[in-house]
Amino acid sequence: MARKMIKYSLMIPGPTPIPTRVLSAMNHDMIGHRGPLFSAVMKEVMELLRWAYDTKNEIFIYPSSGTGGMEVAVVNTLSPGDKVIVLNIGNFGSRFVKICKAYGVDVNDVKFERGKPADPAVLEAELKKGPVKAVLFQQNETSTGVLNDVETLAKTVRKNQLDALVIVDAVSGMMAAPLKTDEWDLDVVVSGSQKAFMVPPGVSAVSISARAWKAHASSKCPKHYWDWALMKEEAPKGHTYTTPPESLIFGMREGLRMLKEEGKENVFARHKFNRDLCRTAAKALGLKLLADDAHASPAVTAISPPAGIDGEEVRKLMREDFNVEVAPGQGELKSKIFRIGHLGYVDSLDIIGAFAALEVLFKRLGAKTDFGAGVKAAMEML
Numbered sequence: 001m002a003r004k005m006i007k008y009s010l011m012i013p014g015p016t017p018i019p020t021r022v023l024s025a026m027n028h029d030m031i032g033h034r035g036p037l038f039s040a041v042m043k044e045v046m047e048l049l050r051w052a053y054d055t056k057n058e059i060f061i062y063p064s065s066g067t068g069g070m071e072v073a074v075v076n077t078l079s080p081g082d083k084v085i086v087l088n089i090g091n092f093g094s095r096f097v098k099i100c101k102a103y104g105v106d107v108n109d110v111k112f113e114r115g116k117p118a119d120p121a122v123l124e125a126e127l128k129k130g131p132v133k134a135v136l137f138q139q140n141e142t143s144t145g146v147l148n149d150v151e152t153l154a155k156t157v158r159k160n161q162l163d164a165l166v167i168v169d170a171v172s173g174m175m176a177a178p179l180k181t182d183e184w185d186l187d188v189v190v191s192g193s194q195k196a197f198m199v200p201p202g203v204s205a206v207s208i209s210a211r212a213w214k215a216h217a218s219s220k221c222p223k224h225y226w227d228w229a230l231m232k233e234e235a236p237k238g239h240t241y242t243t244p245p246e247s248l249i250f251g252m253r254e255g256l257r258m259l260k261e262e263g264k265e266n267v268f269a270r271h272k273f274n275r276d277l278c279r280t281a282a283k284a285l286g287l288k289l290l291a292d293d294a295h296a297s298p299a300v301t302a303i304s305p306p307a308g309i310d311g312e313e314v315r316k317l318m319r320e321d322f323n324v325e326v327a328p329g330q331g332e333l334k335s336k337i338f339r340i341g342h343l344g345y346v347d348s349l350d351i352i353g354a355f356a357a358l359e360v361l362f363k364r365l366g367a368k369t370d371f372g373a374g375v376k377a378a379m380e381m382l
Contacts, residue, residue, distance in 0.1 A: 039238030069204030080104030
């Protein structure tokens with residue numbers, strides 16, 4: 001029988017749990033968003049974002065979800081009829097396809113098996129078929145728990161078509177895994193506040209290379225709210241074109257400060273350990289993982305439930321019986337998997353607690369798993 005519990009455990013790949021420091025920072029009086037006080041906050045946030053992105057490029061901040069950031073990247077660089085390649089490894093690859101098609105862009109939708117990363121050899125073969133304006137892909141595919149090799153994919157583009165744009169959705173990958181915007185010659189990189197930055201949803205950030213600015217000059221996609229030109233006038237003053245979400249910006253500043261205090265390599269190591277802990281527990285239970293070890297996401301793990309158990313039933317009962325929220329399968333993976341998020345403000349004991357709940361649930365449902373094996377394997381890692 002389900003029991004009511006006070007504590008709610010959020011184990012999804014965004015929005016992620018919020019540290020007290022960030023919540024406290026957001027509990028701030030509203031101030032004039034065109035005045036010097038807020039300008040100083042915004043300028044600090046943009047410098048901290050450049051640190052996170054490993055870039056000297058301009059970065060603009062938009063009041064939007066990650067999808068808004070993806071649309072920003074498309075409308076500012078492309079024109080109707082432009083030929084692009086989308087490396088589609090999951091639901092958010094498909095979202096890039098939808099956004100491009102909505103603006104009349106000619107999309108080569110290169111799909112890969114779900115649970116697999118984009119193959120640079122396949123990309124190279126597609127690039128050799130003729131010139132394209134851009135190649136778009138995810139750093140981390142949230143729907144499948146797969147991490148793309150961004151550096152190799154970008155090198156493949158440069159090797160075959162030097163001037164093609166490399167546009168990367170790093171919404172769930174930024175600060176969970178290394179990404180070097182300038183060193184890897186990435187043109188547009190998108191991130192979102194609600195992932196490893198440990199801030200509520202509502203802010204996207206976009207970095208823009210010189211090559212991307214050149215593309216913007218000839219872009220014919222309709223835009224106003226998203227237009228970089230309007231943001232460029234305001235950014236040097238520490239302003240945004242539209243009214244910024246002040247509370248979220250205060251939170252962004254604190255979340256980024258926390259990450260910088262921890263140190264980039266430590267942040268990456270923490271996410272990698274949480275990934276390995278989650279995968280170790282799942283394997284010990286005999287559960288099938290969608291992604292292989294070589295390309296496993298440090299942000300989220302996609303897991304197939306035991307035979308005869310529906311993924312949506314797992315989500316429902318985890319929520320109702322244990323107050324633990326895990327994420328669903330999306331698109332063609334709906335009901336076939338569930339996902340455990342382990343990015344941002346998540347620690348090892350959160351993951352072990354989620355697996356304890358899973359093991360009890362599977363036992364109740366009569367699954368043939370070695371009861372206690374997942375938690376034991378995870379504890380041994382610690």
